[in-house]
Amino acid sequence: MKRLRNVKILATLGPASSDEDMIRKLHAAGADLFRINMSHSSHELMRTLIGRIRAVERECGRPIGILADLQGPKLRVGKFAEGSVTLSAGQTFVLDNRDEPGDSTRVFLPHPEILEAVQPGHRLLIDDGRLQLLAVxxxxxxxxxxxxxxxxxxxxKGVSLPDTTLGVGALTEKDRADLDAVLATNDVDWVALSFIQRPEDLAEVRKIARGRVGLMSKIEKPQALERIDEIIELSDALMVARGDLGVEMPIESVPGIQKQLTRACxxxxxxxVVATQMLESMISAPVPTRAEVSDVATAVFEGADAVMLSAESAAGDYPVEAVTMMASIARKVERDPNYPGIIYSQRPQPEATGADAISLAARQIAETLNLSAIVCYTSSGNTGLRAARERPNVPVIALSPVYQTARRLSVVWGLHCVVxxxxxxxxxxxxxxxxxxxxxGFGKPGDRIIISAGVPLGTPxxxxxxxxxxIGSDGMTGI
Incomplete structure (x- = not known):
């Protein structure tokens, strides 16, 4: 199945999209890989969804990636005697360790790590920032x-701490159990780690995973931005999780952060991956707003590898239409006359490695000679990543003998993966x-392609x- 675009689409599965027929429709509409949200999925449901995705994969004959998104630490206040209370600006309100129903003066906070870490002057944002407290x-x-x-x-209600670095890691006991279940399937390609604060948060997961899945760090806390270069270095991929990021940081700063992270990656x-509320109105409407279309287009213009649908595909009334719309926006943007100039202006300098030099040369030759495609043999996936980093204006076919590699590369810009x-x-x-x-479908008899590989053959x-x-006259034999 040849996609007529470079950016990939990551669709979240949920109540509106969990049966095999709907997964098949979403893939046909343009979804290149699927996200299983472990916040709402039991281990049994996860295994069922994986089985259905793999059934669709066998049917279509194209590698499909699977991302398991770990919940991460969910910080919440306790309960109130009346269910809720009304406060007023300027009043005093206390969060404490007393496991008792709250009132208009206090509430239980069942997180000793917060009580220990918060300092006077730190902000506490409750209910996605609808209530803002200042610690005195x-x-x-x-x-x-x-x-x-x-x-x-x-x-x-949830608690966000934009000024506080917690002394606990990003993995909770639930996350560890979920991660063990994910790894036991041996059939998940990516694990997304929520609420990463520092590069050390990746160490435990990498030790447990031992390379069996790619690690995608979700950037949704200000603390992560302070050490972003180290986090990128230790991650296999990044997700710009704009929902929580827009709560913990001034919302007007999120677009700039998105651009910075896209270019750094x-x-x-x-x-x-750029995520959260991209086509939010399509949860209940068959068409998006103009602003949402512009939002998706901005991510594509910036050269993001993938754009993600959350509730739009998981719980919305129009999951197939949402994927179709996202694919249509991407195709239109990538044909815009301004697109090549924007993409090429961001082209990074190649690193001093053989793979980078070869990928640079392949792109230059392909564009100079107007070749039909770049074909790269990649066992570990590194050559495919390097080819995509160049953002060539010709298609890139990634050939791999390793199914796991082809599936993992399904999130990467421009790669058409074949096992x-x-x-x-x-x-x-x-x-x-x-x-x-x-x-x-990337060439016809008489067309030329350029091939990158390693000698000795089969050596990662x-x-x-x-x-x-x-491509030979019979369309089968290279001459």
Whole structure:
């Protein structure tokens, strides 16, 4: 199935999209990989969804990626005697460790790590920022606050801490159990880590995962931005999770942060996903707002690897229409006359490695000679990532003998992934590349392609060769 666009679409599965037929429709509409939200999925449901995705994958014959999104630490206040209370700006309100129903003066905060970490002057945002508190005193058992804005607080509302770095890691006990279940399936390609604060938060997960899944860090806390270069280096991919990021930071700063993260990931050759509320109105409407279309278009213009649908595909009334619309926006943007100039102006300098030099040369040759496609053999996925980092204006076909690699690369900009056996010799390498380019619709007899591979063949990390080849007159044999 040839996509007529480079940016990938990540669709979240949920009540509106959990059966196999709907997954098939979403994939046909343009979803390249699927997200399973572990905040709302039991282990049994997760395994069921994986089985249905893999059934669709076998049917369509194209690798489909699966992302399991861990919940992360959910910080919430306790309950109130009356269910909710009304506050007023300027009044004092206390969060403490007393496990008793709250009132208009106090509420239980069942998170000792917050009580220990918050300092006077720190902000506490309740219910996605609808209530803002300012800490004026803290004694490790209670936090005395002044109400800055907002008037209402009710049971179990979430707490955000934009000024506070917590001393606990990003993995909760639920996350560890979910991660074990994900790894036990041996069939999930990416794990998204919520509320990353520092590079050390990745260490425990990487130790447990041992390379069996790619690690995608969700950037949704200001603390992560302070050490973003280190986090990018230790991550396999990033997600710009604009929902919580827009709560913990001034909402007007989020677009600029999105651009900074997209460009930083491209420089590092790491995939980046832009997420949250992209087509939010399509949860209940068959068409998006003009502002939402512009939002998706901005991410595509910036060269993001993927854009994500959350509730739109998981619980909305129009999941297929949402995917179709996102794909349509992407195709239109990538054909805009301004698109090449914007993409190329951000092109990073190649790193001093063989894979980067080969990928740069392949892109330059393909564009200079107007070749039909770049075909790269990639076992580990690194050559595919390097080819995509160049953002060439010709299609890139990534050939891999490893199904897990092809599935993981499904999130990467511009890569059309095909699982195939390793070439047996140089002639087979050329013939195989030409046959697949023809079969997949990327070239016709007489067209030329450029092939990157490594000698000796089948050796991961040895990309050191380029070859220009013609697709034969029978569309099958490289000449």
């Amino acid at each position: 005193e803290s004694d490790k058992t209670s936090i005395t606050c002044t109400v800055v804005s907002g008037t209402k607080i009710s049971d179990r 491209r420089r590092a050759g790491k995939p980046v 195939t056996e390793d070439a047996t010799d140089l002639d087979d390498m050329v013939d195989r590349a030409c046959r697949i380019a023809f079969r997949e 990390g040895s990309t050191n060769m380029l070859r220009i080849a013609y």
